[in-house]
Amino acid sequence: MRVRITRRGGTAQMSWLLSAAVTSGCLAAALALSGGRSKAYTAYSLAVHKASAIPAFARKYGLRCSACHTVWPELNAFGQRFKDNGYQLGNDRDSPMWQSPAYWPIAMRTTPQWHLESTTHQITDAAPAGKTLSQTGFDLSGVDFLLLGTLHKNITFGLVPTLDADGTTGLEAAFVRFDNLGQSPWANLKVGKFELDNLLSEKRFTWLSNNGGFLYAYHYLPSGSANNFGFGDNQIGAEFSGHSFNSYTRYSVALLTTDDGEPGLPGGKSMDAMFTLSQAFAPGGGLGPQRVGVFGYLGHRPTTFETVVGAPIPGTGAGNKSFYRIGATAQLWLGNLELLPLVSHAQDDAALGPGPEKPTWNNALLEAHYVATPRFMVQGRYELTRMSTQGDPATPQTLGDADAFALGFRYYPFMISRDGMALHGEFAMTRTTGTAPLSGDGSGVDPADPATKVWSRSLLLAFDFAF
Amino acid sequence: MRSHTRWLAVVSGWGVLLCAAGGGAAPARAQESHIGGMTGHAAAAKPLYERYCAGCHGDEGDARGENAQWIDPKPRDFTMAVFKCRSTPTGTLPTDADLFDAVTRGFVTTNMPPWVALTPGNRADLVAYIKTFSPKWKTGHAGTPITIPPEPALSIESMRHGRDLFQKMECWKCHGTSGHGDGPSAATLTDNKDLPIHPYDFSSGSRFMCGVTNRDLYKIFMTGLDGTPMPSFADDIKPADGWDLVHFLRTLQPLDTPEARMWKAWLATHAQELKPIGPPGTGQ
Numbered sequence: 153m154r155v156r157i158t159r160r161g162g163t164a165q166m167s168w169l170l171s172a173a174v175t176s177g178c179l180a181a182a183l184a185l186s187g188g189r190s191k192a193y194t195a196y197s198l199a200v201h202k203a204s205a206i207p208a209f210a211r212k213y214g215l216r217c218s219a220c221h222t223v224w225p226e227l228n229a230f231g232q233r234f235k236d237n238g239y240q241l242g243n244d245r246d247s248p249m250w251q252s253p254a255y256w257p258i259a260m261r262t263t264p265q266w267h268l269e270s271t272t273h274q275i276t277d278a279a280p281a282g283k284t285l286s287q288t289g290f291d292l293s294g295v296d297f298l299l300l301g302t303l304h305k306n307i308t309f310g311l312v313p314t315l316d317a318d319g320t321t322g323l324e325a326a327f328v329r330f331d332n333l334g335q336s337p338w339a340n341l342k343v344g345k346f347e348l349d350n351l352l353s354e355k356r357f358t359w360l361s362n363n364g365g366f367l368y369a370y371h372y373l374p375s376g377s378a379n380n381f382g383f384g385d386n387q388i389g390a391e392f393s394g395h396s397f398n399s400y401t402r403y404s405v406a407l408l409t410t411d412d413g414e415p416g417l418p419g420g421k422s423m424d425a426m427f428t429l430s431q432a433f434a435p436g437g438g439l440g441p442q443r444v445g446v447f448g449y450l451g452h453r454p455t456t457f458e459t460v461v462g463a464p465i466p467g468t469g470a471g472n473k474s475f476y477r478i479g480a481t482a483q484l485w486l487g488n489l490e491l492l493p494l495v496s497h498a499q500d501d502a503a504l505g506p507g508p509e510k511p512t513w514n515n516a517l518l519e520a521h522y523v524a525t526p527r528f529m530v531q532g533r534y535e536l537t538r539m540s541t542q543g544d545p546a547t548p549q550t551l552g553d554a555d556a557f558a559l560g561f562r563y564y565p566f567m568i569s570r571d572g573m574a575l576h577g578e579f580a581m582t583r584t585t586g587t588a589p590l591s592g593d594g595s596g597v598d599p600a601d602p603a604t605k606v607w608s609r610s611l612l613l614a615f616d617f618a619f
Numbered sequence: 620m621r622s623h624t625r626w627l628a629v630v631s632g633w634g635v636l637l638c639a640a641g642g643g644a645a646p647a648r649a650q651e652s653h654i655g656g657m658t659g660h661a662a663a664a665k666p667l668y669e670r671y672c673a674g675c676h677g678d679e680g681d682a683r684g685e686n687a688q689w690i691d692p693k694p695r696d697f698t699m700a701v702f703k704c705r706s707t708p709t710g711t712l713p714t715d716a717d718l719f720d721a722v723t724r725g726f727v728t729t730n731m732p733p734w735v736a737l738t739p740g741n742r743a744d745l746v747a748y749i750k751t752f753s754p755k756w757k758t759g760h761a762g763t764p765i766t767i768p769p770e771p772a773l774s775i776e777s778m779r780h781g782r783d784l785f786q787k788m789e790c791w792k793c794h795g796t797s798g799h800g801d802g803p804s805a806a807t808l809t810d811n812k813d814l815p816i817h818p819y820d821f822s823s824g825s826r827f828m829c830g831v832t833n834r835d836l837y838k839i840f841m842t843g844l845d846g847t848p849m850p851s852f853a854d855d856i857k858p859a860d861g862w863d864l865v866h867f868l869r870t871l872q873p874l875d876t877p878e879a880r881m882w883k884a885w886l887a888t889h890a891q892e893l894k895p896i897g898p899p900g901t902g903q
Contacts, residue, residue, distance in 0.1 A: 214686040214730045218670040230671070233736040241732040243725060244825045398735040434738035437663070441738050526670040569674050569686045 376506025420469030438485030507544030659743025711762025781867025
């Protein structure tokens, strides 16, 4: 039987065929790499909330998701400017006073999914020498409630309560932002809990699996470290930022509590500081401008506390010891191909563990998105982390080294200005030396031999939707 | 079975021919735009148009995007090739630069945002694509931009003359005697699609839809806003008089402009010299 295919139908069918091919490839690769085992062992969850695709804005302004997102949730240049402007288009209709009283600035996002996780060299009661453990099944991601908008012209708010699949609640973000101070886009002040101004945003990630949805560049800590800092974690503090009219030039400086975003002042009394600076250029074609940027974070962590009956009193930390992260990143377009390279260098004070030396490490990653259409994207990423100085000189140089690879696609069956849904497929794997991968929920067990290479693999098929 | 196959072949052949004929009748999409030294290509802009524009303006540029029903004012219907903000005389097509500026600037108080964050190349491509929706772009050319004389020095005389023109040209009928957009005709105005339209309220302090500068304001009433009741006054007032009108209109805005400062200072001691604005018999 011949089926007549219209032009649009043909395009959709091609997309489906391509999706199916990529999915099948990922499935085959995962099954091969995991040895086909499927016995569950450890409960994984999507611990990092990927929060920010916000159909409430699409509904408020009547724009399709694709206006602000390369593919949601990743921001494009227009979306970045919209965010920089305090989630305002600047059409003199941004204040809620201009909205229908029925409008409610809330969106919800969740991701029903099937996924497979597999980690090698895991010690169990029955296998003290270690074995490969695999687990698979249908799962939930939890729910993000995205409440963001304007309280008034040039006064923005953000509130992101989260509900994990196990019922745990959290507060991912809560801030108020004063925009365009002195009528200038160069002066904006944000106070509260918020995502750091990372050009490569982990909150607007297009990766969802345990291994793929995790950047070592943003979360890596040496084995035995007492530090708790993660670039990808939302932090509490104040951020002063600014941008040119088209947001091609951007900067931010922030003062942050030393608690890695934990409320209640459990850490010390000093402050961390962060800066970012980026510049975009628009030569020739490409789906967006070419942007390059640098970032740096100088932090402190207390090493002593006031105590009562021997127990530390939260918020009284002293004896601060410093750490820093510096790096450079870019967002480059070659036609519809987006390249996101990032390099970073990190060092912790020796007092933050685990030995007499200052642990130092380097990271590099390259992420690529091929945005075939506004509704279909194929992506890949390779990331490597290398220890350059171990805190404990007796530790093997390679302990904690990590390589991470991910491949995936996202297909959006429709594109309207009310909500969004994506069919998401992803395969990701991580290889760490002498330690369990930090990805997943971290419940893996380090191998006995520090030279052992541990592989962790994720395969995920999901319906990612936001309304 | 063989007969069935033959019929299928015949029908398929006709289908191919009809499709080819249909394709030939459709508006050519291989158009370009030229903005300064930049060339935009319509062929490159289809996915950009789908991404950024089609939700309101519709896949066919006919202002029937899925979101159009919720928008007020309605999105531009590109198939009509009638555009408000131009540098060209009323009734003519705008220049590519006019369309480029409109895409870049957006339209204040509407759902059309400033797309300034898009690369200039992307915007130029979109301008080329917009021009594929109407055959007018194939049969006609953009008008010649009007000549705008240099802005004269600001003076009370200029603003008073502008005020006289505001009365004489009956601007108050729509914009109101104080520029609040509440003139006697305001409630009856419709656009070229018979949809209600509101005259600009100067007291809102909002930017003008076609720009923010005095030069932009001059262009608005010398070219008119095609598709709206706002006519061109190019045939009714001298070019130099246009600047007087600009200077007076600025005094109607609650903004700290040189015009407003000078007018306010003069008004403090000379208000009694002014006749009220309005219909004949109200003091004129």
